[in-house]
Amino acid sequence: MLPLPAALHIRNMQSATPTLSLDVRQPQAVADALAAFAQQHIDVLLSGAAGNFPAAPANLSPNGFKSVIDIDLLGSLSTDIQN
Numbered sequence: 884m885l886p887l888p889a890a891l892h893i894r895n896m897q898s899a900t901p902t903l904s905l906d907v908r909q910p911q912a913v914a915d916a917l918a919a920f921a922q923q924h925i926d927v928l929l930s931g932a933a934g935n936f937p938a939a940p941a942n943l944s945p946n947g948f949k950s951v952i953d954i955d956l957l958g959s960l961s962t963d964i965q966n
Contacts, residue, residue, distance in 0.1 A: 907932040907958025917962070930962035 890902035901920065905912040907930070934954030936947050943951075 907961055908953050910961060913958075913961050928962065930959045932958035932962070934958075 890904065894902070901923065903916045903919070905916050907913055932954050934951050936943055936951065938947070940948075
């Protein structure tokens with residue numbers, strides 16, 4: 884898992900904040916990530932999943948729209964309900 888730019892920024896601030904990057908559409912990936920933090924005290928969980936297509940909404944296929952919803956809404960929710 885490669886850290887995202889925001890994670891790199893936090894690390895550059897010499898913060899003790901652990902970060903992970905994962906596909907939130909995969910419930911097992913979310914469960915594994917949360918298990919990795921299970922032994923640590925977590926004050927805040929930021930679940931900011933986002934997915935986009937460089938297309939106008941009118942040009943987005945139903946499957947493309949579903950992918951955005953799966954990532955943005957359901958993916959963010961999955962990190963919260965499994966925590």
